[in-house]
Amino acid sequence: MHKVRSKIIYPLAMAILMVLSAVPTPSAFASDTDIWSEQVLAAKYFDNREYEKAFNTWLKIVSIHEAATGQSSPFLKILSIREQLTPMNYAIYxxxxxxxxxxxxxxxxxDSELAVEYYDKSHYAYIEAKQSVYAVKVKDKANDLRVDIRLFYEKKAANSSISNALYVPKYGAYIGMYAEPDxxxxxxxxxxxxxxxSTFGRDLGILLCYSTFGVSKFPTIQAELLEGKNMGFQIAMEPMLGLDSVVDNEYIRTWAKDAKASGLPIYLxxxxxxxxxxxxxxxxxEKYKQKFRLIHDxxxxxxxxxxxxxxxNDIPFSTMLSYYPGDKYVDWIGVSSYATPDGNNRVSLSNMNVNPIEKLEFIYQAFVGRKPIMIAEGAPSYYNSYFPDVDFNDWYGNNLEKVYHYLPRIFPGIKGITYFNASPGINKYxxxxxxxASELYSQMIASPYYISKLNSSSPIYYEEIKDQLLKKEAIKLSTYAYIYDPFIGKVEYYLDRKLIATSTAMPFELNYDFTNYKAPIAKLRIKVYDSNNQLASEKTFNLSFYSTYESIVTMKIxxxxxxKNNEKIKIEQNANTTPIIIDSRTYIPARALIENLGGTIAWEEKSKTVTLKYNNxxxxxxxDSKTALLDGELINIKTPLTIRNGRTYLPVRFFADTMGVALVWDSKQQKLTLSY
Structure with missing residues (x-):
């Protein structure tokens, strides 16, 4: 038996072959247009291995298409439909x-960041083209390069009781299980x-059972055993003879009357x-929606x-919404979501490298805030009969922890998780x-975030660290990190450049008491290491605290x-210099900002270099350089310093994050507030 620890990476040649096998074909209506000419030219450059010329032509093709379809701006939809690509061709470019x-x-x-940006756009374009296989493949490419570090803190919920017809908890998620085979x-x-x-140390919140339409009676005996438990009963009704067998008859009417007689909250x-x-x-x-509406009525x-x-099911997602019967007929959204080494024999749509959190993104974004959501059934597998000699227990644990630790943080709109406690075929759960696996499951549901009673709510919830102000008190922080390696070795926390904690287990928590912390902003640097203990990525967060600021500066585009503290000051006495937006980034006049914050600024004309001194x-x-020196240390920056009309402009978000200034951006008023 050997253990699977690292990602299975396809050979680069195979990846290139898959890309080249999807060669764009000209739109049927575009044979005499500029966009067609550009496509022919791009293909010529590519065949001649003139990749830079091909790349610039691809950019032009995409730009023409986006202008023609109004994607770059609704006011730029000025070109004819003959300048548009098919959705498939758009995705390929x-x-x-x-x-x-x-x-x-x-x-x-x-440029990994730009690669991820374009791969993500391609992913959604493939979905629009109803090409799930290509959508998943390009998403895999993005994920191989993607780096994402997010910081959360635990908060206490004010009220732990709820009262609504659908039993939707304000905070938390129900503990659910299909348990009959155990x-x-x-x-x-x-x-x-x-x-x-007694087995898992927590009460069950939702029990799942299965029922065959036209054959199975309502499970009255099981329902009676749930009476007085204050829990839900999920019943998966399956029309195994097809949709034509679903009719309004004595069978379904009797089933419904027995369901009412049970008195239980039932998720059908x-x-x-x-x-x-x-x-x-x-x-x-169309027939599916008709039958679903019939059962609803x-x-x-x-x-x-x-x-x-x-x-x-979480895949394929390209046709998922075409089956949605409408808000009027749906109370809850569910999803089946499994993590298996073989992708349930569908490696083109799902495989062992897919993050189980990410597989839920499509349905979550489609319905969050609109309907309560639950994982209606799912689990990772710890054994696969296609690979009988491979030990997948580490892989199982890694995926189970991702789901139970990070759904509460990343997808708090998911209000229940039903574990599929069975092994029906190739995979074992x-x-x-x-x-x-049983002990790990017990650990996962031990969190107070997971709840058992229908009229209850979690006493805690999680909020992502962004621009909000925090109290100076003991805080429990946790980190979500997405890197190229699904197994994270450790996470280090540095406060003001001093290592204060190391965590080797999800959700990589840090308990720290900021009560006596003197500065208005704490610079918390997080370093994430892969399974070989190599530094994979790092990110600095500014934790801004209440009632610690002496001054506030506001500026508008x-x-x-x-x-400054409500005093109106001209940014530049003899000019109308203002903050500006360049490529969706906010820039501010450097000298006016630094001097009003109490710092100093020096400009060196020959090297086009500015030296800022602020907050020690x-x-x-x-x-125009994407590197900078911070206290003598070379750092990378996304948005460089720029010169416009002889004035030096500073990317405000980078400055605030780097120098410990609290920044709040009001997009509606296009106003920024800096507190220090």
Whole structure:
């Protein structure tokens, strides 16, 4: 047995082959247009290995298309439809631009951030083109380069009780399980929730069972065992004979009346995973929606305690929404989400390198704030029969922890997680057969964020550190890091450049008491290491505290005045110099800002270099350079210093984050506030 620890990386040649196999074809209507000529020219450059010329032509093609379709600006939709690409071609050109920035065509101008940006755009364009396979492949490319570090802090919830018809907790997520195959949890052939409690140390919030439409009666005996438990009952009703078998008849009316008689809150998951070709009710979205609405209407008449749970699979997502029956007919959104080494025999859509959190992004963004969401069933697998000699236990644990630790932080709109405690085929998820997996599951649901009672809410929740002010008190912080390696070795925390903690386990927590911290802003630097203990990425966060600022400076875009503690001051006496926006980035006149903050600034004309001294730090910037010196240490910057009309402009976000100034941006008023 050997353990799987690192990512399985496809050979570069294979990646290039997959890209080249999807060669753009001209739009049928574009044969005599400039965009067609540019496509022919780009293909010629590419065939001749003149990659830089091909790259510049791809940029031009994309620019023409985006102008024609109004994507760059609704006011630029001035070109004819003949200047547009097909959605597929648009996605391919975006991917090719990403390939160029990633260095696949040679190390010309490698820029990982821009590669990720274009790969992400290509991903969504492939979705629009209904090409799920290509969408997943290009997302994988982006993720191989993506670096994301996010910081969260734990907050206490003010009120832990709820009261609403759909039992949606304000904070927290219900503990759910399909438990019937686990003999530790059953008695007389039925799930005994007391056995769940004694096995895992927490009460169960939602029990899942399955029902075949037209055959299975309402599970009355199991329902009776749940009476008085203050928990939910999820029933997956599956029309195994296809959608034509779903009709309004005595069977479904009796089922609904028995459901009402149970008195339980029931989540009816009718015909789930309809977007997958492995179910008999796949393939006809219009008929599916008609049948879902029929079941909804019957339940509304016969069983008002039944909530309709619409629940696709997380992949493929390109056709998912075409099956949505409408807000009127859906109470909850569910999703089946599994992490398996073989992608459930669909490696083109999902594989062992896919982050289980990321697979939920599409459905989450489609419905968050609109409907309550739950993982209706899912789990990572710890065994796969295609690889019988491979030990996937570390991989299983890594994925289970990602889901249970980070869903509360990244996707707080997900209000329940139902673990699929069974092993029906190629993959094994069943906890009874794996002591380590069972113990880890117990640890995951031990968090107070996970709740068992329907009329309750979590006593805690998480908020991401952004621009908000914090109290000077003991704070529990945690880090989410996305790097090229799915296994993170450790996370280090540096406060004011001093190492204060190292964490080697998710969610990489730091408990620190800031009560006696003197400065108004704490510079917290986070370093993330891969499974080989090599530094993968780092990021500095400014923790800004309440009631510690002596002065406030506000400025507005295109306003030649700044306001320091409400005093109106001309930014430049003999000119109308104002803050400006360049490529969606906010820049401010450097000298006016630094001097009003109480710092000093010096300009060296020959080298186009400015030296800023503020808050016991020295920052040296050179115009148009993406590197700078901070107290003698070389650092990288995304937005360089720029010169406009003979004036030196400073990227305000970079300055604030680097020099310990609290910054709040009001996009509506285009106003920035700096506190120090």
């Amino acid at each position: 975006l991917e090719k631009i990403g390939n160029y920035y990633a260095g696949i065509y040679g190390d010309f101008s490698t 003999l530790r949890l059953t008695s007389g052939g039925y799930v005994d929730t007391d056995l769940f409690s 998951r009718f015909a789930c995973e309809m977007n997958g070709d492995w179910v008999p009710w796949y393939g006809d979205p 019957i339940m509304a008449e016969e069983a008002p305690n039944v909530m309709m749970l619409w629940s696709p 069943e906890l009874e057969d794996n002591k380590a 295109n306003d030649p005045y700044l306001y 730090s020295t920052l040296v910037l050179t115009a």
